[in-house]
Amino acid sequence: MSTSLPDPTSGARPAAIFAALGDETRLSLIEKLADGLPRSISRLTEGSPLTRQAITKHLRVLEDAGVVRSIRSGRESHFAFSAAPIEELRLYLDRVSAQWDAALGRLRSFVER
Amino acid sequence: MADRIEKCIELRAPVSRVWRALTDYREFGEWFHVKLEGPFEPGKIARGRITYPGYEHVVWEATVEVVEPERLFSLRWHPYAIDPNTDYSSEPTTLVEFRLEPGGEGTVLHLVESGFESIPLGRRFEAFRMNERGWGIQIANIAQYVDQPA
Numbered sequence: 001m002s003t004s005l006p007d008p009t010s011g012a013r014p015a016a017i018f019a020a021l022g023d024e025t026r027l028s029l030i031e032k033l034a035d036g037l038p039r040s041i042s043r044l045t046e047g048s049p050l051t052r053q054a055i056t057k058h059l060r061v062l063e064d065a066g067v068v069r070s071i072r073s074g075r076e077s078h079f080a081f082s083a084a085p086i087e088e089l090r091l092y093l094d095r096v097s098a099q100w101d102a103a104l105g106r107l108r109s110f111v112e113r
Numbered sequence: 114m115a116d117r118i119e120k121c122i123e124l125r126a127p128v129s130r131v132w133r134a135l136t137d138y139r140e141f142g143e144w145f146h147v148k149l150e151g152p153f154e155p156g157k158i159a160r161g162r163i164t165y166p167g168y169e170h171v172v173w174e175a176t177v178e179v180v181e182p183e184r185l186f187s188l189r190w191h192p193y194a195i196d197p198n199t200d201y202s203s204e205p206t207t208l209v210e211f212r213l214e215p216g217g218e219g220t221v222l223h224l225v226e227s228g229f230e231s232i233p234l235g236r237r238f239e240a241f242r243m244n245e246r247g248w249g250i251q252i253a254n255i256a257q258y259v260d261q262p263a
Contacts, residue, residue, distance in 0.1 A: 014229060014231075018114075018116045019230075086114070088234060093229065095193075096192055096229075097118050100120055100224060101120070103144065103145055104222070104224065106146070107124075107131075107134060107135075107145075107222075108122065109144075110134055111124055111130050111131050111134045
């Protein structure tokens, strides 16, 4: 791990990321975008029972959380997945979790001796 | 990805023993690696210095929430508040709950740390990247020390 890790969530709270991921429509949009290629709203609406407007609203929620970014191309907006904020959050929680494993391991040796 | 950390472990020790290890400030300090100034009291701030190698510059603080003998001990703190140059006091805290029940060969300990959704991440990441470098230096020091001819 070097200093090259992007820091787009600096100062931001993970609440937006958890909220963004806590919805089936938004999760399915992230799945569609997971390969990193930008897609238009029309493409992202294909195969969904939801309207273009509804999909756009979900995409804005994802954009506010920093997990997708919009790219303007001509008259249409394209959306692409940004892995960094989710990755940062996961690394952070993994790290805290590993600290607990270590601390509880020490507690175990302490009470079982 | 969950917004909380949950751990459940079975300990081969009676509940009363585990309870003491969690709530007696000296015993807590032994395994948690913090030298606390005084006993835990509900509603009060517990404070001490981290004794874990590489973190001795860090002052540890937590507010004791619930002390329900042999069942529940909970604290609030600023998770990963390891940068001495950062004032974390205005930031939200996480809630740490230790729940005990008899079970297995002694005690089942259920740990939950929740509230991560409100924690600003950017500076936490900076702090632990810095500390990672600190650890690198520590390990180099140890290597140098053990390599010295007797």
